[in-house]
Amino acid sequence: MSNSTENTRDERPLILLTGATGYVGGRLLQNLERGGQRLRCLARNPATLSSKAAADTEVVAGDVLDSASLSVALRGVHTAYYLVHSMGSVGDFEIEDRQAAQNFANAARAAGVQKIIYLGGLGESEDELSAHLRSRHEVGRILRESRVPVIEFRASIVIGSGSLSFEMIRALVERLPIMIAPRWVATPAQPIAIEDLLAYLAEALELPAGLTQTFEIGGAEQASYGEIMQEYAQQRGLRRFIIPVPVLTPRLSSLWLGFVTPLYARVGQKLIESLRHPTVLKDQSALHFFKVRPRGFREAIARATLNEDKELVQTRWSDALSSAGRQRGWGGVRFGARIIDSRITCVKCPPAEAFAPVRRIGGKTGWYYGDWLWQLRGWLDLLVGGVGMRRGRSDPESPKVGSALDFWRVEAFEPERRLRLSAEMKVPGRAWLEFEVQGDKEASFIRQTAFFDPVGLPGLLYWYALYPLHQFIFAGMLRGIAAAAMRDGKVS
Numbered sequence: 001m002s003n004s005t006e007n008t009r010d011e012r013p014l015i016l017l018t019g020a021t022g023y024v025g026g027r028l029l030q031n032l033e034r035g036g037q038r039l040r041c042l043a044r045n046p047a048t049l050s051s052k053a054a055a056d057t058e059v060v061a062g063d064v065l066d067s068a069s070l071s072v073a074l075r076g077v078h079t080a081y082y083l084v085h086s087m088g089s090v091g092d093f094e095i096e097d098r099q100a101a102q103n104f105a106n107a108a109r110a111a112g113v114q115k116i117i118y119l120g121g122l123g124e125s126e127d128e129l130s131a132h133l134r135s136r137h138e139v140g141r142i143l144r145e146s147r148v149p150v151i152e153f154r155a156s157i158v159i160g161s162g163s164l165s166f167e168m169i170r171a172l173v174e175r176l177p178i179m180i181a182p183r184w185v186a187t188p189a190q191p192i193a194i195e196d197l198l199a200y201l202a203e204a205l206e207l208p209a210g211l212t213q214t215f216e217i218g219g220a221e222q223a224s225y226g227e228i229m230q231e232y233a234q235q236r237g238l239r240r241f242i243i244p245v246p247v248l249t250p251r252l253s254s255l256w257l258g259f260v261t262p263l264y265a266r267v268g269q270k271l272i273e274s275l276r277h278p279t280v281l282k283d284q285s286a287l288h289f290f291k292v293r294p295r296g297f298r299e300a301i302a303r304a305t306l307n308e309d310k311e312l313v314q315t316r317w318s319d320a321l322s323s324a325g326r327q328r329g330w331g332g333v334r335f336g337a338r339i340i341d342s343r344i345t346c347v348k349c350p351p352a353e354a355f356a357p358v359r360r361i362g363g364k365t366g367w368y369y370g371d372w373l374w375q376l377r378g379w380l381d382l383l384v385g386g387v388g389m390r391r392g393r394s395d396p397e398s399p400k401v402g403s404a405l406d407f408w409r410v411e412a413f414e415p416e417r418r419l420r421l422s423a424e425m426k427v428p429g430r431a432w433l434e435f436e437v438q439g440d441k442e443a444s445f446i447r448q449t450a451f452f453d454p455v456g457l458p459g460l461l462y463w464y465a466l467y468p469l470h471q472f473i474f475a476g477m478l479r480g481i482a483a484a485a486m487r488d489g490k491v492s
Helices: 002-010 023-034 067-073 093-111 131-144 164-175 194-206 225-235 250-260 265-275 297-310 351-359 371-383 456-491
Strands: 014-017 038-043 058-061 079-082 115-121 150-155 178-181 213-217 241-244 333-335 338-347 408-414 418-423 429-439 444-454
Touching: 014 023, 023 038, 023 194, 038 067, 058 067, 067 093, 079 093, 093 131, 115 131, 115 194, 131 150, 150 194, 164 225, 164 456, 194 213, 194 297, 225 241, 225 297, 338 456, 351 429, 351 444, 351 456, 371 456, 408 429, 429 456, 444 456
Parallel strands: 014 038, 014 079, 038 058, 079 115, 115 150, 150 213, 178 241
Antiparallel strands: 333 338, 338 444, 408 418, 418 429, 429 444
16 A cells, blocks of 8 residues: 555656745745645755655755756756745845856756746836846746746735744834834835745646746735834834935945844845835736635734744744855844744753753752842742742642743643743743753753743843843753753662
8 A cells, every 4th residue: 555655646746846945935845745745855955954844855955056956956857946046145146046047947948847936026027126126037037938837926025924024024113113214114015925925836836737927926905114014013012103214225224224133234235125116916817817815914914923923933034045044143043023042951861861850940949040030030020010939830840731830831841852931920022931852861952942022122121131141040050950960860
């Protein structure tokens, strides 16, 4: 039976996915795998993708700037997704985009590929487009000139937890009560939810063979960046004021964004140059060819924040290799609205022994370091109407999901592996503390991660003001847990 199933699967059309380490590509990878597609992924460094892909998804080494590697990757491929760009490149990204598209087009034609699905950007061709949008359109033209049938999607702002545009909006709103904003905040757009974009990309596999067409896709409503900012602020319970000014050039705007948002200055400048162009739908033909019925931007924002509550994020724009990698700065790493501080240590004992101090944490056991500081924090919490540290814990050996633990509450517990606590002390935002243990009978790794979701400027000031103290306490706590694990291991 298993051999028959495998043979049937092998006969299904082979799909090549490029850009699977990026934001859209990474999420599309998961969707296609859930749909049972036969997949091959192209990655410059396969090791960065192998752990994220399913066991039956093939990952091959290759680079769109290396034509020789493409001929191998495209061998036997029926449909290829082209989801790469060079916007984060330190060189001339237009030249790199042009060369990459030409290499891919030539290799796809030589390999007998039946369809290319490409994601570009909205913007009317007759306008004097920015370099970024001009390059996106040029890539589509080069792919079509290969004479391989091409389905090109042109999308506006993508709203989803982790997307480049949404992270920029989120950071601006969270950090600035009053925004002195460039004129581009009033430029009309037609934002699309990441779920709807992925649905279009997946459904394109079902379009008739031989069809070459460009589809403009967007959400159900038009909105400017300013309107999206105000909607996000409203859903987060924040009051924000936007004051447009005409004097900020794209260069100055990008430097401003680099200072107050997670964007890299060079990526920000290329993005901002595109924001002055309206990105609204002129052609509604996608609604006739596809079953997708896009949602509005308000629902897209609500879903983005809800999804981040369920899971930090599936993929992020900064995960893409072309974005120059994730940078860690003072104060922790930004993940969407959250700030994350994580550290890890190794202990010479199996996971059960390494996790034992974690499951006993709090209550009479204490916090393994600076207990007087934890008690002081509890008293301060009581003074402002919080729960303080007086609740302790009901079971000294095994925490139960939903039970109180000092001024935390147990949100998740997996024996010998994971404990996640949600803070119930008074803070300008939401906070979590998580411990994870992995290893074998010889050694284990204990990872300790603090998450903070600040609300507005007070939340950010709170985090950065206490950051040096947090470093002191959290580092000492992890050392104390490791020492307790080793001590308990020797006793047993």
